Amino acid sequence: MENKFYITTTLPYINAKPHIGFAKEIVEADVLARYHRFLGEEVFFNTGTDEHGQKIYQKAIELGMDVKKYCDSIVPEFDKLKHSLNLSFDNFIRTTDEQHIKAAQEFWKLCQKNGDIYKKNYKVKYCVGCELEKTDSELIDGKCPDHPGMEIEIIEEENYFFRFSTYQEKLLGLYRNNPNFVVPQKRMNEVRSFVERGLEDFSISRLKSKMAWGVPVPGDDEQVMYVWFDALVNYISTLGWSNKLENFEKFWPGMQVCGKDNLRQQSAMWQAMLMSAKLPNSKQIFVNGFITVDGQKMSKSLGNVISPYEMVEKFGTDATRYLLLAGANFGEDFDITWEKLIEKYNADLANGLGNLVSRVIKLSENIELKVEPSEIEGSTFEKLIDNIDLNQALEYIWRIISDNNKFIGDNKPWEMVKTDEIKFKEVMEKLLSDINLISVLLLSFMPETSQKIKKALETKKLEEVLFQRIK
Secondary structure, eight states: OTTEEEEEOOOOBSSSOOOHHHHHHHHHHHHHHHHHHHTTOEEEEEEEEBOOSHHHHHHHHHHTOOHHHHHHHHHHHHHTHHHHTTOOOSEEEETTSHHHHHHHHHHHHHHHHTTOEEEEEEEEEEETTTTEEEOGGGOBTTBOTTOTTSOOEEEEEEEEEEOGGGGHHHHHHHHHHOTTSEESHHHHHHHHHHHHTOOOOEEOEEETTTOOOSOEETTEEEEEEOHHHHHHTHHHHTTTTTTOOHHHHHHOSOEEEEEGGGHHIIIIIHHHHHHHTTOOOOSEEEEEOOEEETTEEOOTTTTOOOOHHHHHHHHOHHHHHHHHHHSSOTTSOEEEOHHHHHHHIIIIIIIIIIHHHHHHHHHTTTOOOOOOOOOOTTSHHHHHHHTTOHHHHHHHHHHHHHHHHHHHHHHOHHHHHHHOHHHHHHHHHHHHHHHHHHHHHTTTTSHHHHHHHHHHHHHTOOSSOSSOOOO
């Protein structure tokens, strides 16, 4: 595993088009993937789409479409994020892929063989929005707090169950031995508390006669897999498990990025499933907060949904990447409005970075100075990336930008060139060296901008304004 790095996003449901919460998650994963490639490591970056389950089945029925055809029609909306956000993922997995279906069935067989799958009749309250069973204590006025507009369903049938309850001590041991297993710490505390309260076995199948859209349960034609059991297996099926093990053995275990509504599934349910199948646990789980719009959850009915494609159309790719990452510390909720985004774009990108690069390149047009390459390994910046403090890493870069803009104002090199050529060259060496450093530090965050700055340093010419002010 030395010099190998595996990062995966969750797989978003395709019952709706991509939202900026997932866009933020996938850009975070992309930054980590690009950074580790920059360090010379071999990287595998996974994303894709989760295409089974009741929500998708109901959406297709609502539209009067065959379910698979519905999936095929919506998946391109997610795949095209690669171009719009300039993503570098290595694989895009669909849970309807034949390889994934076979892997999910093989995973089921392993858990069953190890005594962790059994069948029973049960009655439970169920939130279709979360695709999760709910206890009364988790409901507010009989509704799921994350999906208050949806009715809680009562499911009463015979299904297969996973013996989650037997993994309490093993999970607590995993957390004890890996105190940074979940980041940020408050999410680590949250999942530990959840497990300490005691675990209940959870249903991992549905009757095919009621909900036919799912991976068939091995050896039982009347049942399909519960969507979470199937989907979680993607993190290893994307690596070729269980029939082509080269990539799996090379890259697993890896890092996972998810939203806080995925905390329990990623850091408890999936880890217990891996233990059951006698496979290594994930290396680390990074848990995002939510993005709200003007203090409210994004909702079609409120008309406040902002799509990543709208942001790219308004701000461009690199600026969108910056705005998604720079707004809040990792793991914290993040509130935006178009006004706030425009204000930050103008202040940080047009007036800050863009202005600095333009001034320095213009001043360097007629001088020959050698710019030394910048080293960043072992730096504070590297530690921030390793801890996924990406907002703090960007603040680190912007302090350099701000300091250099102030340095120019204090030294007035456009006047100095006429009176003190030696001092002018010293000033320009410092400025060009720092601009070069900025281009290196930005490589993972804003790759196109980084390349434009690098080219401008080589040619002493900026071909276009990096960031036009928006009124």
